[in-house]
Amino acid sequence: MKSILVVLLALGIQLAVGQDKPFAFQNTTIKPGERKSFSVTIKAPNGDTTFIPITVLHGKSKGPVLGLIAGIHGYEYPPIMALQELPNKIDPEKLRGTIIMVRIANVNAFFKRSVFYNPADGKNLNRVFPGNKAGTITECIAHTITTEVISRCDYLVDIHAGDASEDLQPYVGFYTCGKQFSTARKMADALGFPWVIGSDNVPTPGNTKYCSAEAVSRGIPTVAIEYGKLGHVTSEEAGFISARLMNMMRTMEWYDGVPQKYSPPVEIKARTYIEAEHTGIFYPNFKSGALIRKGTLLGTITDPFNNTIQEILSPIDGFIIYMTVTPPITKGETIFSLGSYPNSSIQREN
Ligand SMILES: [Zn+2]
Numbered sequence: 001m002k003s004i005l006v007v008l009l010a011l012g013i014q015l016a017v018g019q020d021k022p023f024a025f026q027n028t029t030i031k032p033g034e035r036k037s038f039s040v041t042i043k044a045p046n047g048d049t050t051f052i053p054i055t056v057l058h059g060k061s062k063g064p065v066l067g068l069i070a071g072i073h074g075y076e077y078p079p080i081m082a083l084q085e086l087p088n089k090i091d092p093e094k095l096r097g098t099i100i101m102v103r104i105a106n107v108n109a110f111f112k113r114s115v116f117y118n119p120a121d122g123k124n125l126n127r128v129f130p131g132n133k134a135g136t137i138t139e140c141i142a143h144t145i146t147t148e149v150i151s152r153c154d155y156l157v158d159i160h161a162g163d164a165s166e167d168l169q170p171y172v173g174f175y176t177c178g179k180q181f182s183t184a185r186k187m188a189d190a191l192g193f194p195w196v197i198g199s200d201n202v203p204t205p206g207n208t209k210y211c212s213a214e215a216v217s218r219g220i221p222t223v224a225i226e227y228g229k230l231g232h233v234t235s236e237e238a239g240f241i242s243a244r245l246m247n248m249m250r251t252m253e254w255y256d257g258v259p260q261k262y263s264p265p266v267e268i269k270a271r272t273y274i275e276a277e278h279t280g281i282f283y284p285n286f287k288s289g290a291l292i293r294k295g296t297l298l299g300t301i302t303d304p305f306n307n308t309i310q311e312i313l314s315p316i317d318g319f320i321i322y323m324t325v326t327p328p329i330t331k332g333e334t335i336f337s338l339g340s341y342p343n344s345s346i347q348r349e350n
Contacts, residue, residue: 016061016096023058023098026148030058033092042144048120048137052144053103055087063097063254064154068245069145070102072126072158072211073116074109078228079159082241089242090249094256100149105211106141115164115231129214130206146214155187156215156222157248159241162229167288168322171195171268173224175216177202183221190251191225191244192262197271197321197339229288230325268339272316275334276301278309282329288320298336301329316340 019032030036037055068086070079083103090099104110105125112119123138131142150156162168172191174184176198188196203213215222225244228237250259276282284299292298292314301310312335321337329335 019058019060019062023056025054025056025100028056030056030098032058033060034058035087035090035092037087040144040148042137042140044137044140045134046136050108050120050137050141052105052107052141055083055099055101055103057087057090057092057095057099057101059095059097060093061096063095065098065100065152066249066254067149067153067156067215068099068101068159069105069149069157069211070159071104071106071110073124073160073163074104074106074111074118075113075115075164075231076161076228077231077233078161078237078241079225080104080110081233081235081238082159082245085238086242086245089246090255096254097154100152102145102149105145106138108137126211127209129208129211142211145211150211150215150218150220153215153220155183155252156212156220157187157245158212158215158222158224160224160226161233162226162231162288162322164231165324165326165328166322167229167325168226169195169289169320170225170227171197171321172265173197173199173212173226174222175199175201175203175213177216178219180216180219180221184223187221187248187252188223189262189264190248190259191223192247192260193225193227193244193265195268195321195339196265197268199271226322229322268319268321270316270340271321272318272336272338272340273334274298274312274315274336274338276310276329276331278303278329279331280304280309280329281306281327282324282335283327284323284325286320286323287325288322290320291318292320292338293317298323312336314338 039051070083118138121136130146132139133143172188203217205217208214212224249255280301296314298312
């Protein structure tokens with residue numbers, strides 16, 4: 001028997017250990033092998049209320065707790081639609097550990113079709129972590145996600161897309177700080193996206209602002225997905241995200257099945273952000289994914305009388321990761337996120 005175990009371990013095959021304990025989420029108990037969906041009600045001190053639709057899958061075998069979060073931004077549809085289909089694709093009998101899925105983190109923004117902000121208080125949920133239960137409704141949502149989801153996770157994936165005004169290239173982001181990094185990098189590679197982007201920022205505990213930064217500040221291996229753009233979604237896009245999440249779970253040995261190996265992603269280094277210096281009408285000269293040279297005219301901002309008030313030149317040789325492509329632009333908004341290649345000889349078809 002011992003020799004069989006040695007052979008299995010040598011082959012990288014893990015023996016599943018049965019789960020006999022239920023998983024509790026507030027008042028809901030999920031038994032091993034069960035999938036349960038429920039709404040969590042949130043009330044702010046000023047009387048505003050909302051809810052978060054959650055699904056928990058509790059595996060038949062022991063393993064880690066994985067958090068999957070969609071809809072931090074309610075106009076980013078591919079992640080939300082991916083988490084509509086994913087629960088039924090995962091068989092809890094084949095799952096090692098537990099998955100907490102936040103299907104739509106910001107339902108107010110989703111149902112009101114609000115870009116970036118929660119219309120109830122005008123706040124961006126991905127700027128208020130870890131949240132505050134004595135604050136506004138968006139801060140209360142962040143507090144609930146922090147205390148009920150992130151604090152219970154061993155791994156986290158925060159799923160985003162290009163919002164209604166954003167054209168972007170699919171990529172997986174992670175933080176390069178701490179012990180979580182090597183595992184986060186493994187998760188990112190298993191998702192099989194064309195690009196990955198590491199951030200050297202070290203989140204400040206208690207003032208993390210971003211959902212993924214809150215998890216990283218707790219040492220939780222975390223990746224953030226960006227997939228889809230312009231507030232648009234197809235069933236193929238939703239299916240792509242859910243299939244890649246399944247592949248990540250198989251690669252990490254949290255779910256039965258043989259993972260697919262994708263070619264290694266290109267790592268984009270040194271991000272550069274360009275902000276609008278004026279409020280006006282934006283005319284872009286490029287799309288996301290374009291290779292650009294230092295000094296290239298990336299776009300123009302005019303006033304409402306069609307007079308040019310800002311010409312935007314690229315400060316670097318690089319690549320457009322994401323950009324605003326719709327006409328309205330407000331002073332201080334990010335218009336371009338640019339990346340530098342690790343190897344300047346890399347070329348790419350657009
Ligand atoms: Zn987002």
